[in-house]
Amino acid sequence: MVSQPAPFSNGQTEVAPRSSVSASEEQGRGFLRLQSGASLASLVAGLNALGVTPRDMISILQAIKAAGALQADIEVM
Numbered sequence: 001m002v003s004q005p006a007p008f009s010n011g012q013t014e015v016a017p018r019s020s021v022s023a024s025e026e027q028g029r030g031f032l033r034l035q036s037g038a039s040l041a042s043l044v045a046g047l048n049a050l051g052v053t054p055r056d057m058i059s060i061l062q063a064i065k066a067a068g069a070l071q072a073d074i075e076v077m
Contacts, residue, residue, distance in 0.1 A: 040072065 001018050005011025047057050064070045 040070070 001016045003014045003016060005013065043061075044057070047060065052060065058074075058076055061070065061074055065072065065074060
């Protein structure tokens with residue numbers, strides 16, 4: 001943390017160390033298992049059912065495409 005003095009107060013900026021850091025992760029709803037040859041619509045519906053955010057869904061679809069398991073063009077606007 002940084003403590004900044006008021007303007008024209010002739011004070012000095014002080015740095016106060018902050019040694020405690022916390023992080024939390026939301027618990028997922030579970031895994032989704034699709035049969036081979038599943039459609040993109042069923043994959044998206046399943047990810048929506050799991051509560052996946054749109055940003056994460058785009059990342060998941062891009063990763064699936066990069067792995068060669070998705071034959072589609074992805075356009076992110």
